[in-house]
Amino acid sequence: MLGHDEHDHHACRRDGLARAEARCEAMGLRMTAQRRQVLDVLLSSHVPVSAYEIIDRIAQHGRRPSPISVYRALDFLLANRFAHRIESRNAFLACSQDHGTAAAEPMLVFLLCEACGAAAEAEPPRLAAMLDDVAERAGFRTKSAVLEMRGTCALCQEAGRTAPLAHHHDHGDHA
Ligand SMILES: [Zn+2]
Numbered sequence: 001m002l003g004h005d006e007h008d009h010h011a012c013r014r015d016g017l018a019r020a021e022a023r024c025e026a027m028g029l030r031m032t033a034q035r036r037q038v039l040d041v042l043l044s045s046h047v048p049v050s051a052y053e054i055i056d057r058i059a060q061h062g063r064r065p066s067p068i069s070v071y072r073a074l075d076f077l078l079a080n081r082f083a084h085r086i087e088s089r090n091a092f093l094a095c096s097q098d099h100g101t102a103a104a105e106p107m108l109v110f111l112l113c114e115a116c117g118a119a120a121e122a123e124p125p126r127l128a129a130m131l132d133d134v135a136e137r138a139g140f141r142t143k144s145a146v147l148e149m150r151g152t153c154a155l156c157q158e159a160g161r162t163a164p165l166a167h168h169h170d171h172g173d174h175a
């Protein structure tokens, strides 16, 4: 979107689709044309996109999909960890990792850049262990744990981009 394509993003996108298709085949999942199309939109940018942005982008190259079909495709992609939801932006991001097929939800950390909007993800095992410990002490059964960090990505720091995104999809939570 905002000049965040300093790396070879075509390779990024191609590899992402190839990986997803290989994993579908291995797991007996069906990558339908609609699911593939939605994943392709997510892979086309490191900036998380909302469901309506997904619809608009697909419509640029063909028929406008119905919201329900896009939500269904997103459900599939989220359930099988091909994509993640960025809660604070109500937007979606293609998964850049391989979380395996364990039943337990992986502990994810999202690094959200306020200058360019890009999101990166990490799965830090030591942090997961610490949070397990916190839950255990409280006798709490964790369903999911997602951490969002906000700041400035390495590329933006290098380029001197520091301006915060202008109230981008924020629902009144202020730092
Ligand atoms: Zn992921």
Ligand SMILES: [Zn+2]
Pocket: 113, 114, 115, 116, 117, 118, 152, 153, 154, 155, 156, 157
């Ligand atoms: Zn950035």
